[in-house]
Amino acid sequence: MAAPRPPRLDAPAEEVARTAAAAPDWAALATAARGCVACPELAATRQHVVVGDVPASGRPRLVLVGEAPGATEDETGRPFVGRSGQLLDQLLGEAGLDRAEVAVLNIVKCRPPANRTPKAPEVARCSGWLRRQLELLDARVVVALGLSSAKWFLGPRTVLATVRGRPHDVDGRAVWATYHPSAAIRFGPKGAPRAGLLADLTAVAASSEGTA
Numbered sequence: 001m002a003a004p005r006p007p008r009l010d011a012p013a014e015e016v017a018r019t020a021a022a023a024p025d026w027a028a029l030a031t032a033a034r035g036c037v038a039c040p041e042l043a044a045t046r047q048h049v050v051v052g053d054v055p056a057s058g059r060p061r062l063v064l065v066g067e068a069p070g071a072t073e074d075e076t077g078r079p080f081v082g083r084s085g086q087l088l089d090q091l092l093g094e095a096g097l098d099r100a101e102v103a104v105l106n107i108v109k110c111r112p113p114a115n116r117t118p119k120a121p122e123v124a125r126c127s128g129w130l131r132r133q134l135e136l137l138d139a140r141v142v143v144a145l146g147l148s149s150a151k152w153f154l155g156p157r158t159v160l161a162t163v164r165g166r167p168h169d170v171d172g173r174a175v176w177a178t179y180h181p182s183a184a185i186r187f188g189p190k191g192a193p194r195a196g197l198l199a200d201l202t203a204v205a206a207s208s209e210g211t212a
């Protein structure tokens, strides 16, 4: 299927959302997103638009959503492949999940320079891609990794400690919020974030059995 024309330089969020909504399938969305230059600073400094990983079937058991690509992700064009990604893969395995059966996405698809926090207009623009991705994947179980992602799904006043450990209904999806793997690295192997992330992934695995 034909891909829609990518959003132009400094395009408003509405234009990105319209373009994403016009993508008939994952391949068309990926092609359009890779040409997106809506965020001028990110488009000028990125190496790759990190669209996301999806299982070959196109029907993931669950969808993991982080904040934005880091340096390794920008170099390779794939999400969660640096240190955080390696820990994530390890904890998915310990929880009884295989990365090949899950989708891995970010809210913002282009690396912010020096890993700064994405700016509000960047999040607003890139949200159009993520919303369409969740539709195309028919995502029924979502895991928000880290506070930024938790706030995207559950609202700006979200406090991670109070929303963890149970699913929240968002537009008919079961949304779980948990620690970002980078927090688990920062606090070390005996730190609370690593244990919490593993516990949450284990609970999600149990709840998502048979949903792929």
Ligand code: SF4
Pocket (backbone or CB within 6 Å): 016, 033, 036, 037, 038, 039, 040, 042, 043, 049, 108, 109, 110, 122, 125, 126, 129
């Ligand atoms: S961050 Fe998203 S909206 Fe901004 S240029 Fe990259 S793909 Fe486009």
